[in-house]
Amino acid sequence: MIQAHAVRLFVEHGYDGTTVNDVAEAAGVSPMTVYRHFPTKEDLVLVDQNGPLVADRIAATPAGQPLVRRIGSALVDSARTLTDGDDRFLLARLRLMISTPALRARHLDNHYVLQQAIVDGLGDEAVDPDAAFQAAAAASACLAAMHTALVRWAKDDGRTDLPDLIAKALAAAFGDDTPGTGGR
Amino acid sequence: MIQAHAVRLFVEHGYDGTTVNDVAEAAGVSPMTVYRHFPTKEDLVLVDQNGPLVADRIAATPAGQPLVRRIGSALVDSARTLTDGDDRFLLARLRLMISTPALRARHLDNHYVLQQAIVDGLGDEAVDPDAAFQAAAAASACLAAMHTALVRWAKDDGRTDLPDLIAKALAAAFGDDTPGTGGR
DNA sequence: CCCTTATTGTTAGTAACTACCAGTGCGGTA
DNA sequence: TACCGCACTGGTAGTTACTAACAATAAGGG
Numbered sequence: 001m002i003q004a005h006a007v008r009l010f011v012e013h014g015y016d017g018t019t020v021n022d023v024a025e026a027a028g029v030s031p032m033t034v035y036r037h038f039p040t041k042e043d044l045v046l047v048d049q050n051g052p053l054v055a056d057r058i059a060a061t062p063a064g065q066p067l068v069r070r071i072g073s074a075l076v077d078s079a080r081t082l083t084d085g086d087d088r089f090l091l092a093r094l095r096l097m098i099s100t101p102a103l104r105a106r107h108l109d110n111h112y113v114l115q116q117a118i119v120d121g122l123g124d125e126a127v128d129p130d131a132a133f134q135a136a137a138a139a140s141a142c143l144a145a146m147h148t149a150l151v152r153w154a155k156d157d158g159r160t161d162l163p164d165l166i167a168k169a170l171a172a173a174f175g176d177d178t179p180g181t182g183g184r
Numbered sequence: 185m186i187q188a189h190a191v192r193l194f195v196e197h198g199y200d201g202t203t204v205n206d207v208a209e210a211a212g213v214s215p216m217t218v219y220r221h222f223p224t225k226e227d228l229v230l231v232d233q234n235g236p237l238v239a240d241r242i243a244a245t246p247a248g249q250p251l252v253r254r255i256g257s258a259l260v261d262s263a264r265t266l267t268d269g270d271d272r273f274l275l276a277r278l279r280l281m282i283s284t285p286a287l288r289a290r291h292l293d294n295h296y297v298l299q300q301a302i303v304d305g306l307g308d309e310a311v312d313p314d315a316a317f318q319a320a321a322a323a324s325a326c327l328a329a330m331h332t333a334l335v336r337w338a339k340d341d342g343r344t345d346l347p348d349l350i351a352k353a354l355a356a357a358f359g360d361d362t363p364g365t366g367g368r
Numbered sequence: 369c370c371c372t373t374a375t376t377g378t379t380a381g382t383a384a385c386t387a388c389c390a391g392t393g394c395g396g397t398a
Numbered sequence: 399t400a401c402c403g404c405a406c407t408g409g410t411a412g413t414t415a416c417t418a419a420c421a422a423t424a425a426g427g428g
């Protein structure tokens with residue numbers, strides 16, 4: 001609930017134009033309570049709980065395929081389930097993340113954490129440091145391509161299909177043999 | 185000079201354990217002077233002027249090759265000239281960027297800016313929005329792979345060859361047909 | 369010698385965030 | 399009913415990054 005009030009105020013008056021005290025007042029709680037639930041002001045926008053979603057899907061992909069294919073298909077599938085509900089809140093948050101430098105930076109840093117989860121989810125490759133390095137490179141590249149798709153999706157106001165956009169971005173980066181409807 | 189004092193103090197006492205006033209005092213200037221030269225505390229570590237370096241190299245690559253190959257070779261070449269001088273200062277800054285969350289986030293956000301420069305440097309593709317999207321996806325993926333190589337390089341204390349690591353990361357993400365000495 | 373300009377310093381303020389302590393409701397135990 | 403932890407919330411005071419507005423100093427050019 002606090003997050004809903006925060007995003008609404010951020011959209012109305014801008015991220016920098018809204019203080020944490022404003023959020024607390026709008027939500028009817030004290031500033032201390034806000035800080036307890038969201039350690040930083042940025043977390044009011046960034047908090048999201050679909051991290052393990054992707055990692056679980058990674059582990060479910062067949063191990064024989066190339067890394068970028070396994071990761072890419074997991075990202076496309078995750079995006080599909082993510083955009084099932086109401087896109088409006090997700091879009092509002094995403095637009096804030098893209099337009100506000102501080103949020104954009106933290107959002108990209110969260111990718112860094114997600115990358116570690118993906119590498120761990122890939123499983124047995126992690127024992128060999130060289131294989132782990134290759135997995136990290138592939139994962140970071142896939143996440144970056146996905147982020148490009150997210151930016152495009154926000155620019156289109158969510159009218160285009162997000163999984164399709166991600167598949168297209170992956171195809172542009174890694175070649176047309178990537179999965180998804182946009183690979184053609 | 186202010187930056188040199190800042191990095192030294194950050195390494196000695198930690199980033200969060202050093203105030204901007206400490207940096208100002210060590211450099212023999214007032215805190216205001218520090219803020220005038222470095223808009224944020226993070227810039228004391230992040231300020232770097234090799235952005236146009238990469239963009240210029242992009243424009244110099246042959247236009248016939250695939251996007252990731254053009255971008256990748258430019259990144260490898262840029263890294264080669266970058267690691268010519270004294271690696272120690274670069275390594276210290278890089279280690280701070282990786283270990284400090286705030287710096288890591290801002291560093292990744294700088295990649296976002298560099299990505300735009302690369303897309304612009306690619307030239308005529310930018311007119312078609314679909315081509316620009318593909319270029320952005322390829323550029324972001326290449327930069328992410330390079331970042332993975334940077335992390336590995338810092339973990340090895342700069343002992344391994346950075347251009348070689350970048351080439352290996354690109355090869356892991358995009359296949360073995362990427363340029364550089366580490367392609368095999 | 370005076371004027372312009374660039375750089376630096378000083379002061380006062382805002383806002384994010386923290387440490388520390390206090391109050392409130394709530395289920396379990398005697 | 400009285401007592402006791404326990405999770406959540408609130409208040410206070412402080413630190414720190416950062417900004418705005420104005421003064422001072424120093425260099426160069428007429």
